[in-house]
Amino acid sequence: MLQNYEYFLMLAETKNISKAAEKLYVSHQCLSRYLKNLEDECGLMLFQRKPTLELTYAGTVLADSMREIQRIEQDTRRKLTDLKDGSTGEVRLGVTEGRLRIFLPGLIKAYQEMFPGVMLRAVSAPTKELLELLVDNKLDLVLGSPTDRVIHNLEYLTIMEEDLYLVVSDSLLQQYFPDSYPECKEKFFKGADIRLFQNVPFCAATKGYNSRSIIDEFLQTTNTTIRIIYEANQPDLLHLMTAHDYAASFSLSMYLPHIHSLNQSLAEGHKLNVFPIKGLSRKNPIFLIYRKGTYLPNYTKALIGLIQRQCTAYQEPLDQLL
Known part of the structure; x- marks a missing residue:
């Protein structure tokens, strides 16, 4: 039953005999025969054939056990290599x-x-x-x-x-805070009140991503709305857009060195500012x-x-x- 268990795991992954056979470098006939012999040995149907190949409950149980066998084999190989x-x-x-x-x-x-x-x-x-x-x-x-x-x-x-930070360029600050720029920067470095940025355009992560979930929860808690004009899944892309004065954005801690690197190439008056968000404590x-x-x-x-x-x-x- 446990011989060639990788055949069964590949069938469980691809749910297609032809694709599995191709990845395993064996013939379709060989893999079909393997599956039939395995089901005969178990006395159970391991896959539903129609409309597509799907694991039965018995097949799922066997797949979980074979993955554990695979893990043990991988561990054993690592131990032997380590000993060597x-x-x-x-x-x-x-x-x-x-x-x-x-x-x-x-x-x-x-x-x-x-x-x-x-x-x-x-x-x-x-x-x-x-x-x-x-x-x-x-x-x-x-x-x-x-x-x-x-x-x-x-x-x-x-x-x-x-932590999650607010990222905004000098150019956007000057545009949306004309009466208090550049003095407002000192105030924002101590904690930027997100309610003051409701008219500022933002680009943000797509809903479901952690940085977006954190800011959405915070906005709901503070009964605040912001103007999100663009969404993307790549934080470094959002920061590049902020560097082009398109919109403000947000940054988690790990991306701050990237913002520092961007600032090295930006002219005075267009550099990026990173502000803590006042009242935001969620990590x-x-x-x-x-x-x-x-x-x-x-x-x-x-x-x-x-x-x-x-x-x-x-x-x-x-x-x-x-």
Whole structure:
């Protein structure tokens, strides 16, 4: 039953015999015969055939067990490699798209200097999709934000708690606060009252993203509305639009160095200002997530430590990040 379990897991993933056979480099006939023999051995139907290939309840139970077998096999290989020399291997890291561009360049350089024989592979996707890949043994670690679903066989290690800031250019401040600019900047650095920005155009993350959820909840609590004229899923893109004086935006802590970098190329009178939001106390926790009970080689533990140190730098006081 457990021979070639990867065949069954590929069928469960693709829900298509032809696609699964192609990915496994076997014939359609071979894979069909494998499935029939497995169902005969179990004495149960593992897939519904029509209208599409779908796992039955028995198939789901078997798939969960086979994923656990796959995890044990992967762990065993890591342990043996660790016992052999501890200097070669692979770590598969999942990071959300925006953070990947900000976070990965510095991380991968530092990690390769520590473990030149270990391949660090990074994948980007929304956190929910990354967690699915983690559960399916296709990732080792996920760096992500909270989701509406807690998976109980995963370990959540909090590595930082981000603040949300208001980002606005000098040009927009001068346009919308003509009577108090530039003196208003000193006031806003102590905490910008979002109610004063109701006429200012904003670009913001799409609904459902954490930064958007934080600001939407805060606006509802304070009975305030703002004028959002553009939405996108890439925080660095939103900050670029703010740098072009198109609209104000918001930034979580990890993206502040990117704003600092943008400011190096902006002319005086168009630079970006980052203000704490008065009355906003909600934090955005960032987790390192891995499967409970999974063996972590020394090089994976070292990567976790490196990520923790890198994230600690993003929690410096605002004036030190900019």
